[in-house]
Amino acid sequence: MIDSKQASAALSDIDDVVKRVRQSRIYEIASLIIVMWGALLVVTYIVNYMWPRQGYTIWTISNLLGLAITTAVGFFFNIRSGARNFPIRSLITFVLIGAFGAYCSIWLGHFGPRQMTVFWALYGMLFYAIAGLWFGHAFIVIAISTTALTLIGYYYAGSAFLLWMAVAHGGGLIVGGLWMRRI
Amino acid sequence: MAELDDIIHQPLRLKIMAALNALPGSVGLEFARLKKLTGATDGNLGAHIETLSKAAYVTVDKAFVGKKPQTTVTATAAGRAAFARHIATLQEIIAASGGDK
Numbered sequence: 001m002i003d004s005k006q007a008s009a010a011l012s013d014i015d016d017v018v019k020r021v022r023q024s025r026i027y028e029i030a031s032l033i034i035v036m037w038g039a040l041l042v043v044t045y046i047v048n049y050m051w052p053r054q055g056y057t058i059w060t061i062s063n064l065l066g067l068a069i070t071t072a073v074g075f076f077f078n079i080r081s082g083a084r085n086f087p088i089r090s091l092i093t094f095v096l097i098g099a100f101g102a103y104c105s106i107w108l109g110h111f112g113p114r115q116m117t118v119f120w121a122l123y124g125m126l127f128y129a130i131a132g133l134w135f136g137h138a139f140i141v142i143a144i145s146t147t148a149l150t151l152i153g154y155y156y157a158g159s160a161f162l163l164w165m166a167v168a169h170g171g172g173l174i175v176g177g178l179w180m181r182r183i
Numbered sequence: 184m185a186e187l188d189d190i191i192h193q194p195l196r197l198k199i200m201a202a203l204n205a206l207p208g209s210v211g212l213e214f215a216r217l218k219k220l221t222g223a224t225d226g227n228l229g230a231h232i233e234t235l236s237k238a239a240y241v242t243v244d245k246a247f248v249g250k251k252p253q254t255t256v257t258a259t260a261a262g263r264a265a266f267a268r269h270i271a272t273l274q275e276i277i278a279a280s281g282g283d284k
Contacts, residue, residue: 002187004280007273013194014201014270020220021205021212080210 026135029077031180033070034142038173040066045166052162055113067094097127114154114161121150121169138183142176188269190238195223196231200266203241203258211244211257232256240265
């Protein structure tokens with residue numbers, strides 16, 4: 001038989017492993033979604049660069065597609081976990097975030113295309129940073145690096161801003177998501 | 184007071200069971216992921232998984248993903264029940280000594 005100190009140490013070991021497993025599961029799901037969004041953003045920025053006047057249509061389609069895929073991934077992981085419920089709270093969260101962003105940028109802000117692009121990138125990264133406070137430092141690293149690259153592009157990339165964003169924002173998310181899978 | 188489960192009590196096997204028990208029912212962990220989470224070496228982890236498997240506490244599934252072999256370890260219902268009993272016993276030991284001193 002063991003004493004209470006050894007029992008406490010064993011329970012502490014268990015607690016530590018459980019925390020790591022939970023974080024690992026969050027990273028597994030999040031990395032898949034982040035890489036998907038990264039790929040979608042690369043394509044969207046390039047398409048927007050080629051057809052700059054169609055920005056609203058292009059981004060609306062892209063965001064709806066991203067939302068649909070994100071919801072599908074969430075649903076898939078719920079089924080795999082045996083939960084089988086539709087991730088309605090996640091979907092509502094995304095819709096609320098999107099609606100508030102649209103209200104600020106379109107109706108209140110009257111942003112131009114360049115400001116609109118940088119606003120949505122920084123706005124998205126704000127939620128990554130907040131997620132990082134709850135779910136793990138990897139989100140914060142992705143948020144800070146993507147925010148920094150976005151601001152550099154905004155001030156210095158000139159007419160190649162959208163191409164810069166394809167690499168910095170879209171590519172950054174792909175790299176960040178793949179990195180997240182390895183930690 | 185109930186006896187500790189000798190199979191689970193070994194430190195690495197306790198970590199393996201804790202990791203697998205933290206997952207939902209039928210979800211398992213890949214060998215490489217389990218190795219990272221427990222900080223074990225390949226040989227050590229393999230040997231302890233074998234012990235848990237012989238006790239029917241885990242199942243081991245080997246499959247090929249593309250050309251890569253992938254081993255997935257999943258806790259069985261018996262393994263989860265044994266782990267829960269083990270935790271309860273650890274808590275009893277602490278409670279019997281008047282708390283965590």
